[in-house]
Amino acid sequence: MNNTILAIKQRFGIIGMTKSLDHAIATAMRVASTDLSVLISGESGVGKEIFSRIIHSLSSRKHNQFIAINCGAIPEGTINSELFGHEKGSFTGATGERKGYFETVDGGTIFLDEIGEMPLDTQAFLLRVLESGEFIRVGSSKTLKTNVRVIAATNVNLLENVQRGKFREDLYYRLSTVPIKVPSLKERREDIHLLFRKFVYDFSEKYHTPPVQLDENAVKVLENYPWPGNIRELKNLAEQISVLSESRMLSAEQLLQFMPQLNNRNLPVGLSSRDAVSGFEEREILYKLLFDMKNDLNDLKSLVFELIKSNNLQMPNIPAGKLTLPGNAPGIQRGSYTQTPDYFQADAVESGFSTPAQPFYYDRTNSGEFHDNVEIVDENLNMNHIEKDAIVKALKKHNGRRREAADDLGMSERTLYRKIKQYGIEN
Numbered sequence: 001m002n003n004t005i006l007a008i009k010q011r012f013g014i015i016g017m018t019k020s021l022d023h024a025i026a027t028a029m030r031v032a033s034t035d036l037s038v039l040i041s042g043e044s045g046v047g048k049e050i051f052s053r054i055i056h057s058l059s060s061r062k063h064n065q066f067i068a069i070n071c072g073a074i075p076e077g078t079i080n081s082e083l084f085g086h087e088k089g090s091f092t093g094a095t096g097e098r099k100g101y102f103e104t105v106d107g108g109t110i111f112l113d114e115i116g117e118m119p120l121d122t123q124a125f126l127l128r129v130l131e132s133g134e135f136i137r138v139g140s141s142k143t144l145k146t147n148v149r150v151i152a153a154t155n156v157n158l159l160e161n162v163q164r165g166k167f168r169e170d171l172y173y174r175l176s177t178v179p180i181k182v183p184s185l186k187e188r189r190e191d192i193h194l195l196f197r198k199f200v201y202d203f204s205e206k207y208h209t210p211p212v213q214l215d216e217n218a219v220k221v222l223e224n225y226p227w228p229g230n231i232r233e234l235k236n237l238a239e240q241i242s243v244l245s246e247s248r249m250l251s252a253e254q255l256l257q258f259m260p261q262l263n264n265r266n267l268p269v270g271l272s273s274r275d276a277v278s279g280f281e282e283r284e285i286l287y288k289l290l291f292d293m294k295n296d297l298n299d300l301k302s303l304v305f306e307l308i309k310s311n312n313l314q315m316p317n318i319p320a321g322k323l324t325l326p327g328n329a330p331g332i333q334r335g336s337y338t339q340t341p342d343y344f345q346a347d348a349v350e351s352g353f354s355t356p357a358q359p360f361y362y363d364r365t366n367s368g369e370f371h372d373n374v375e376i377v378d379e380n381l382n383m384n385h386i387e388k389d390a391i392v393k394a395l396k397k398h399n400g401r402r403r404e405a406a407d408d409l410g411m412s413e414r415t416l417y418r419k420i421k422q423y424g425i426e427n
Helices: 002-012 019-032 048-057 079-084 120-132 158-163 169-175 189-207 216-224 230-244 252-258 273-310 342-350 383-397 402-409 413-423
Strands: 038-041 066-070 109-113 134-136 143-145 149-154 178-181 322-324 336-338
Touching (some): 002 019, 002 048, 019 048, 048 066, 048 109, 120 149, 158 169, 189 230, 216 252, 383 413
Parallel strands (some): 038 178, 066 109
Antiparallel strands (some): 134 143, 322 336
16 A cells, blocks of 8 residues: 555645645545545645545546546636536526536546535535435526536534534535545655655756755754645745745755745644634723722722721731631631731732731720621611512602613513502602
């Protein structure tokens, strides 16, 4: 199998030794002899179309037509006509009938790239083709048959699109009979330098110049970059350096002059781009919450110091250590409490005190109880009384404006009128 994979790599110009890449090629080879639908997933620029061509060239359809269609590049209003054809006069500009790709490529293979960009109504028509091989031209009522193998590709998570209602669930499972994951360039670090050398040698022959080489540090810089544009971005860099660089041996500093972003490290990331944005928003909320808590704490400290000042409460100077309550304090066991921190006292000076506030305690030696005597009031808990009281307060709050009072109480204005009459409330 390794020799066969190597032969496929040489035939299609695939460079790389990564196991995940070999696994993707092996899967494409095994499924090629069948008519199963294949869904190729991977980031933009990883070469998904090459895998569709591998499948077609190794299948029984290899002598028939192969066509690649970018679903995201066709306008929504014309994609049905492009794929399934149309009849004369079916829409403005349809001056004659036209055969669609599913009709002209009968017996061959259609590669639908960026399948996640396909409109929902077109997805329904595609599902019918996959299940029964039938389709209808735009503006026609006649059912036509086709024998086309569909290979789809996407650079987005289709399951997430299914959950958002942007992609049909039944079509997703119909397309992904055999999934193939093409690894991104950041998952193939050992292949980056090999690909770069391949590209610079190709451009060397094209422009008749000596090939560019990299020193050891420059290679490390190249491998540590995450390559969001994948192979396309690496190929563009190789061509740029081949044309613009005066030196044929580049150091890391010289390489960074062409792409300063290469200095970005390829650190592990646990979030996708969409989740990263969501995570950023969550952090912003958390920072705001912590900031508000800090403000509340400062307000609380100011309130405590104001109470101390207004009640002439003296706080004795106690050395750093612990504050111990006196043993004769009734109702409280003898124990120790941590002294107020220095920064807490410093805030008191900033608040306007001439001397820092000190910890204090109450000594109620002459009291039989530690707490003050309170009077318990028996409140009327009758629901009608509570409701009447709430209505009176709402009317008073809104200066007798019944509509605003009703909104505040969470009831309709008509219900409020009835309650006012029921309880005999004077507005």
